Amino acid sequence: MEPRDWALITFTILSHMSFGAFFVLWIIHAITTPRVGVVESDRMTNGTFLGIVVIQALALIASLFHLGTPFRAYLSVIHFGSSWLSREVVFAIAFFLVAGLYAILQWSKATSRGFRNFLAIIAILLGIGMVFSMSRIYMIPTEPSWDTYATMVSFYTTAFLLGTLLTGVGLTITHRLSKAADESVREERARTLRQILGALGIVAIVFLGIEFVVTPLYASALATGSIFDIESAKLLLSKYGVVFGARLFLAFLGAGIFGMLIYGNASRPEWQKKLGNLTYAAFGIVLVAEVMGRFLFYALRVRLGLP
Amino acid sequence: MAKQYAFYFNAGQCINCKACQSACDDKNDLPAGTIWRHVWQYSGGGWVEQDNVLVPNLVYSYSVSTACMHCLKPICLDVCPTEAIYKRDDGIVLIDDQRCIGCRYCQWACPYAAPAFREDLGVMTKCTFCEDLLAQGENPACVDACVMRCLDYGELEELRARYGDLAEMAPLPTADITDPAFVLTPSRNAQPITGGSGRIINLPEEY
Numbered sequence: 359m360e361p362r363d364w365a366l367i368t369f370t371i372l373s374h375m376s377f378g379a380f381f382v383l384w385i386i387h388a389i390t391t392p393r394v395g396v397v398e399s400d401r402m403t404n405g406t407f408l409g410i411v412v413i414q415a416l417a418l419i420a421s422l423f424h425l426g427t428p429f430r431a432y433l434s435v436i437h438f439g440s441s442w443l444s445r446e447v448v449f450a451i452a453f454f455l456v457a458g459l460y461a462i463l464q465w466s467k468a469t470s471r472g473f474r475n476f477l478a479i480i481a482i483l484l485g486i487g488m489v490f491s492m493s494r495i496y497m498i499p500t501e502p503s504w505d506t507y508a509t510m511v512s513f514y515t516t517a518f519l520l521g522t523l524l525t526g527v528g529l530t531i532t533h534r535l536s537k538a539a540d541e542s543v544r545e546e547r548a549r550t551l552r553q554i555l556g557a558l559g560i561v562a563i564v565f566l567g568i569e570f571v572v573t574p575l576y577a578s579a580l581a582t583g584s585i586f587d588i589e590s591a592k593l594l595l596s597k598y599g600v601v602f603g604a605r606l607f608l609a610f611l612g613a614g615i616f617g618m619l620i621y622g623n624a625s626r627p628e629w630q631k632k633l634g635n636l637t638y639a640a641f642g643i644v645l646v647a648e649v650m651g652r653f654l655f656y657a658l659r660v661r662l663g664l665p
Numbered sequence: 666m667a668k669q670y671a672f673y674f675n676a677g678q679c680i681n682c683k684a685c686q687s688a689c690d691d692k693n694d695l696p697a698g699t700i701w702r703h704v705w706q707y708s709g710g711g712w713v714e715q716d717n718v719l720v721p722n723l724v725y726s727y728s729v730s731t732a733c734m735h736c737l738k739p740i741c742l743d744v745c746p747t748e749a750i751y752k753r754d755d756g757i758v759l760i761d762d763q764r765c766i767g768c769r770y771c772q773w774a775c776p777y778a779a780p781a782f783r784e785d786l787g788v789m790t791k792c793t794f795c796e797d798l799l800a801q802g803e804n805p806a807c808v809d810a811c812v813m814r815c816l817d818y819g820e821l822e823e824l825r826a827r828y829g830d831l832a833e834m835a836p837l838p839t840a841d842i843t844d845p846a847f848v849l850t851p852s853r854n855a856q857p858i859t860g861g862s863g864r865i866i867n868l869p870e871e872y
Contacts, residue, residue: 425787426769427788433764437747440744447746498740498773499740499776500740584859585859663775663842664703664778664838665865665868
């Protein structure tokens with residue numbers, strides 16, 4: 359772990375979260391539109407879509423701090439034909455641009471809905487490509503602890519777990535800032551938000567489940583793998599054992615316990631405020647857990663070959 | 666002109682004097698902390714009890730001098746996002762410091778610890794095979810400095826014809842990853858590339 363690697367932790371976590379949230383939010387928008395009408399579903403999601411794009415912009419800025427010569431960063435797209443790093447940069451920028459265009463058009467209601475949905479699908483495909491290229495960057499023979507499909511699974515899981523909770527945070531903030539004069543409209547909006555938060559709670563639990571299947575499998579694969587993998591496993595269980603344990607506990611608390619509370623109480627109007635606060639807390643806790651997980655990812659490196 | 670320049674190293678003769686490394690640092694004016702030519706000292710063995718006396722058992726130590734291997738399949742070149750790394754017709758792999766952005770991906774990918782980040786320049790640097798000296802008909806600085814005459818260079822095919830085609834020995838990685846332009850005469854204590862009984866004992870000074 360070098361100080362510069364924190365730029366990579368920031369970049370990867372933020373960009374995964376941005377893609378995951380865009381995907382989840384677009385699906386929520388698509389599902390709620392026929393139920394509450396397009397005006398209402400747009401109102402609910404516009405702000406969060408813009409926020410997601412801002413997060414991707416922050417991710418791209420963070421990535422520059424990893425470079426020795428950041429003002430030449432534009433050159434990094436040149437080797438698209440061979441380097442996964444070039445592909446990552448191209449996909450990350452393209453996702454930012456298309457998602458940004460979509461968010462702005464949604465906000466301003468410019469162009470047709472069909473065209474906007476087309477843009478959203480393109481953005482989602484670019485996001486999938488971005489997370490795919492990012493995982494492939496790390497899957498190189500000289501870094502045995504990274505050179506596994508667990509890298510790819512964990513990157514996508516981070517994207518959807520954090521993206522789901524970020525979506526809940528965005529929708530809650532939007533709801534709390536909105537002012538509806540009519541009591542019945544307020545009631546209706548609150549009910550819709552509760553239903554969505556409940557659904558997001560259960561989705562978060564599903565992705566936590568995937569993480570809780572993959573992480574032990576990965577750890578045991580390391581422990582029974584090559585001599586390099588075994589060194590990584592030793593680091594995981596001794597030097598970084600506390601971080602590893604805390605990371606699993608926090609993920610379980612945030613996505614598991616809080617997700618369950620949100621899901622279980624989504625139908626109770628008196629829990630309205632609590633549901634929002636639980637969503638904030640779940641997001642914060644899981645974000646810390648995922649940052650710890652990504653820290654471990656870099657810290658467990660045991661190089662094949664000369665050090 | 667050579668088709669593929671290569672280094673030759675005889676581990677049986679090396680005494681870990683590091684004259685090659687000093688000559689490299691000097692010729693290339695490298696700052697402290699930037700190392701292009703490493704001399705790894707690999708050691709193993711221990712003590713066993715015989716008749717209430719501890720005696721050394723299978724103790725060995727040998728050294729390997731490595732720089733950029735100017736590989737036939739340079740993985741650094743494949744992963745470099747800016748095409749700053751290129752391979753010349755004579756096989757020498759170079760980094761264009763006007764194109765490098767200092768992302769350090771080549772450092773992750775290279776199994777020989779060849780690319781070295783220059784904090785002061787913000788770019789990656791590495792062994793150039795002293796291509797400027799070669800152009801003047803001179804030898805690479807490390808080769809000329811080698812006191813024990815265990816370091817040499819030449820055309821890969823000729824070196825392989827003379828010394829064989831071994832390029833692996835602990836602590837070096839498998840040659841399959843990058844096909845290094847490197848010919849090795851192993852130490853008599855040479856350990857296999859995986860599961861060797863020793864370890865590199867001079868890491869603090871080489872890293």
